[in-house]
Amino acid sequence: AKNDPEVRNRVEESCKKILRHKYQLGLNNYEPQTVEKLNNDLNQNRYYILKQRLYNEAVTMLANKKNILPIKKNSDNKIAVVTFGNNNSVSKRLSEKGIKNTAFLLNSNASSEEIKRTAKQLKSYDYVVLNIRNTSSYPSKNYGITPAMISFVRHIPNSTKLIFNLFGSPYAVDKFNFGRNLSSLLVGYEDNVMVENAIIDILTGKMSPKGKLP
Numbered sequence: 023a024k025n026d027p028e029v030r031n032r033v034e035e036s037c038k039k040i041l042r043h044k045y046q047l048g049l050n051n052y053e054p055q056t057v058e059k060l061n062n063d064l065n066q067n068r069y070y071i072l073k074q075r076l077y078n079e080a081v082t083m084l085a086n087k088k089n090i091l092p093i094k095k096n097s098d099n100k101i102a103v104v105t106f107g108n109n110n111s112v113s114k115r116l117s118e119k120g121i122k123n124t125a126f127l128l129n130s131n132a133s134s135e136e137i138k139r140t141a142k143q144l145k146s147y148d149y150v151v152l153n154i155r156n157t158s159s160y161p162s163k164n165y166g167i168t169p170a171m172i173s174f175v176r177h178i179p180n181s182t183k184l185i186f187n188l189f190g191s192p193y194a195v196d197k198f199n200f201g202r203n204l205s206s207l208l209v210g211y212e213d214n215v216m217v218e219n220a221i222i223d224i225l226t227g228k229m230s231p232k233g234k235l236p
Contacts, residue, residue, distance in 0.1 A: 090185065102151070110125040110126070130171065152174075
């Protein structure tokens with residue numbers, strides 16, 4: 023093939039095209055760029071602000087019965103914040119914003135006994151803010167939804183209003199059988215601190231949800 027005039031012409035034509043584009047970009051006078059300030063250039067605050075704004079506009083509210091959100095500060099309602107995940111940062115941040123609550127932390131694979139014991143404790147609470155975290159974007163992993171999470175939702179007392187925050191795919195919503203106590207449902211699509219920021223702002227009334235299901 024290397025002696026084929028047609029092949030040789032095609033190769034030369036392609037090479038000239040590439041060289042022409044490089045010339046147009048000024049790469050014939052290429053000067054290596056310093057990488058000393060590259061980290062600062064890539065981590066400018068304006069990029070984080072833009073990223074946060076995108077997450078703010080993504081979080082979707084699928085239910086808000088009787089306008090239960092935003093949660094009222096300094097009310098007489100007893101609020102429990104239950105999180106399936108590694109920490110209960112949502113509880114801490116709500117407390118910092120004047121919303122008193124009691125934190126409960128459950129492992130994604132909590133035992134049946136622990137599920138029932140925790141659910142029983144919720145009978146004395148008016149609101150349960152349930153955060154589903156450590157999720158997955160993969161259907162093959164059931165979107166990170168475990169039998170413990172599904173069971174816990176079933177065991178929440180019907181007398182308690184449920185504020186459900188899903189830090190994951192909206193497809194995971196169908197994994198749960200909600201009772202009549204479901205009062206609010208927020209979908210964050212992912213599990214990260216920027217989604218948490220957005221959900222906290224919606225729960226406290228600093229921001230209204232703007233997202234729509236794809």
